[in-house]
Amino acid sequence: MDLSPILISMKTAALSIFITFFLGVFAARLVAGMRREHLKMVLDGILTLPLVLPPTVAGFFLLYIFGVKRPIGRFFIEYFSVKIAFSWGATVLAAVAVSFPLMYRSARGAFEQVDQDLVCAARTIGMSERAIFWRVVMPLAAPGVASGGVLAFARGLGEFGATAMIAGNIAGKTRTLPLAIYSAVAAGDMAGAYDYVAIIVMISLLAVISMNWFASRESRYRRKGAKR
Amino acid sequence: MSLEVRIRRTLRDFSLETAFTTSDGVLGILGASGCGKSMTLRCIAGVETPDEGRIVLNGRVLFDSAAGVNLPPRQRRVGYLFQSYALFPHMTVEENIACALGWEKDRKKRAGTIASLVGRFRLEGLEKRYPGQLSGGQQQRVALARILAYEPEALLLDEPFSALDAHLKEKLQLELLELLRGYAGDAVMVTHSRDEAYRLCGRLLIMEHGRPVSEGDTHELFRNPGTLTAARLTGCKNLCPARKIGEDLVEVPGWGVRFKVVPPVPDDLAYVGIRAHDFHPARPGAENAMRVEVCERVESPFEWYILFRNADGGEGEALWWKFSKQLAGKGDAEYLSVAPESILLLRDAFGEHGLNG
Numbered sequence: 091m092d093l094s095p096i097l098i099s100m101k102t103a104a105l106s107i108f109i110t111f112f113l114g115v116f117a118a119r120l121v122a123g124m125r126r127e128h129l130k131m132v133l134d135g136i137l138t139l140p141l142v143l144p145p146t147v148a149g150f151f152l153l154y155i156f157g158v159k160r161p162i163g164r165f166f167i168e169y170f171s172v173k174i175a176f177s178w179g180a181t182v183l184a185a186v187a188v189s190f191p192l193m194y195r196s197a198r199g200a201f202e203q204v205d206q207d208l209v210c211a212a213r214t215i216g217m218s219e220r221a222i223f224w225r226v227v228m229p230l231a232a233p234g235v236a237s238g239g240v241l242a243f244a245r246g247l248g249e250f251g252a253t254a255m256i257a258g259n260i261a262g263k264t265r266t267l268p269l270a271i272y273s274a275v276a277a278g279d280m281a282g283a284y285d286y287v288a289i290i291v292m293i294s295l296l297a298v299i300s301m302n303w304f305a306s307r308e309s310r311y312r313r314k315g316a317k318r
Numbered sequence: 319m320s321l322e323v324r325i326r327r328t329l330r331d332f333s334l335e336t337a338f339t340t341s342d343g344v345l346g347i348l349g350a351s352g353c354g355k356s357m358t359l360r361c362i363a364g365v366e367t368p369d370e371g372r373i374v375l376n377g378r379v380l381f382d383s384a385a386g387v388n389l390p391p392r393q394r395r396v397g398y399l400f401q402s403y404a405l406f407p408h409m410t411v412e413e414n415i416a417c418a419l420g421w422e423k424d425r426k427k428r429a430g431t432i433a434s435l436v437g438r439f440r441l442e443g444l445e446k447r448y449p450g451q452l453s454g455g456q457q458q459r460v461a462l463a464r465i466l467a468y469e470p471e472a473l474l475l476d477e478p479f480s481a482l483d484a485h486l487k488e489k490l491q492l493e494l495l496e497l498l499r500g501y502a503g504d505a506v507m508v509t510h511s512r513d514e515a516y517r518l519c520g521r522l523l524i525m526e527h528g529r530p531v532s533e534g535d536t537h538e539l540f541r542n543p544g545t546l547t548a549a550r551l552t553g554c555k556n557l558c559p560a561r562k563i564g565e566d567l568v569e570v571p572g573w574g575v576r577f578k579v580v581p582p583v584p585d586d587l588a589y590v591g592i593r594a595h596d597f598h599p600a601r602p603g604a605e606n607a608m609r610v611e612v613c614e615r616v617e618s619p620f621e622w623y624i625l626f627r628n629a630d631g632g633e634g635e636a637l638w639w640k641f642s643k644q645l646a647g648k649g650d651a652e653y654l655s656v657a658p659e660s661i662l663l664l665r666d667a668f669g670e671h672g673l674n675g
Contacts, residue, residue, distance in 0.1 A: 205402075207400050207404040208404050210365040210400070210404070212406075214364070214365065214392070214396060215392075215397075215465065216418060216420055217392065217420060218420070226406055229408050230408060
């Protein structure tokens with residue numbers, strides 16, 4: 091069995107969840123704090139779009155933006171000598187684009203569930219907005235944010251359509267597990283596909299179980315609390 | 319010490335438009351739920367922004383729409399006791415209080431301040447507990463300790479006893495009264511309970527539909543509410559449209575009587591009010607007497623409520639008479655009278671014009 095798809099997938103998923111986590115939390119904080127309802131709705135729609143679009147369409151847009159003949163793609167080539175399309179980085183780009191909405195939506199939901207009176211109270215006792223976010227909102231929203239992270243990780247790991255569009259299917263370079271399964275089946279190598287499928291199923295199952303664990307985890311203050 | 323407030327803010331169903339000034343002591347804002355009293359406090363604290371107006375605390379402008387001033391809540395130094403107390407559930411008592419001490423950089427001093435607040439609010443031994451492990455009264459004390467740690471120049475109390483069991487309320491009212499007496503700044507307390515307002519507030523502002531309808535010394539306002547809303551909110555049970563028919567005479571068709579009252583009677587008199595405990599058994603033909611036709615008797619732990627009508631006329635609502643059980647046996651009075659000085663002469667702040675309009 092060629093181990094390179096496993097390695098590439100793990101590397102891609104690890105780096106992309108790191109980027110997605112911070113982007114998602116940042117976007118969630120921004121949108122959750124917005125007051126103008128119409129703007130909020132439009133922005134939320136745009137940020138959620140990659141989740142509802144077919145992944146191939148998301149990949150098409152990525153190609154349209156970062157392709158070697160497009161202005162941004164050319165810019166990267168000319169100024170940084172970095173070719174984005176059909177490189178390993180493109181697998182990360184695809185995974186981030188597709189998993190971002192899951193992270194963003196989970197984090198936003200978790201932030202909005204935090205009692206607004208707590209935030210108001212924190213303001214009246216002199217806490218800065220930064221302190222309020224890190225010491226009040228984030229700890230209370232942590233279970234929701236964490237389960238969003240797991241979900242986004244699993245989605246990034248399983249990314250196929252957008253990856254095929256922008257990163258291609260280059261063995262040893264951009265061939266992730268889902269692409270390796272596709273290639274194996276296309277070549278009639280069912281036995282090779284089984285191994286990869288087993289690995290993906292295992293990791294995904296683990297992800298869902300750990301997500302449930304995060305969601306059900308009773309926080310220290312709740313477990314000890316006798317009342318309420 | 320003073321807090322001047324003049325604000326206007328559009329709410330979903332009505333607009334809040336209020337103005338008042340506090341001077342030394344506790345101002346109570348009494349009003350039914352949803353009359354805009356909590357919103358008033360939120361605007362003062364800065365967690366909501368009025369559409370226009372001006373808020374000045376001890377000479378410091380907190381908000382002025384004309385001058386474009388709108389200090390963020392953390393710069394206002396206004397303590398806000400939330401109805402739910404708003405303690406951070408994931409922090410211990412100590413940590414909750416420490417959050418208000420961000421301005422104190424010296425760790426030792428901070429620990430000292432926390433220790434002294436813990437002592438002052440009798441929270442010893444609870445420092446490491448989480449809010450969920452405390453009783454309602456203890457939670458309130460933690461919330462107050464946290465507020466005072468920030469050394470606010472004014473205190474805002476939003477329905478401070480609504481989250482408590484009935485038997486705790488009176489004890490905590492005493493505690494809060496003691497705290498407020500020792501507090502140098504002004505306080506504004508919002509409530510819908512006339513008992514709380516009477517016990518804790520030196521002055522009272524009565525609000526309805528976002529507007530102030532009466533303002534004044536609490537005792538004076540209970541004695542002479544002046545408006546229908548104020549009478550209702552201070553707990554007057556018997557209210558009926560009335561008209562002025564003489565210098566010291568009013569007619570109340572709903573109850574089928576004419577009452578002698580204490581002048582002056584306002585020309586725009588709309589209602590009269592009689593508190594349930596102001597009726598007294600009387601002889602036939604006595605001043606302001608009615609022949610009683612009992613509709614219902616309701617027994618309470620310590621008093622009787624008799625619901626009655628005037629047997630000689632009137633189609634309006636039945637009247638309430640309340641008397642203590644210690645005066646047992648008088649519940650079958652044939653006539654009841656009310657002293658002229660006990661009849662509340664009420665104008666109407668809003669359009670419900672009684673019999674004149």
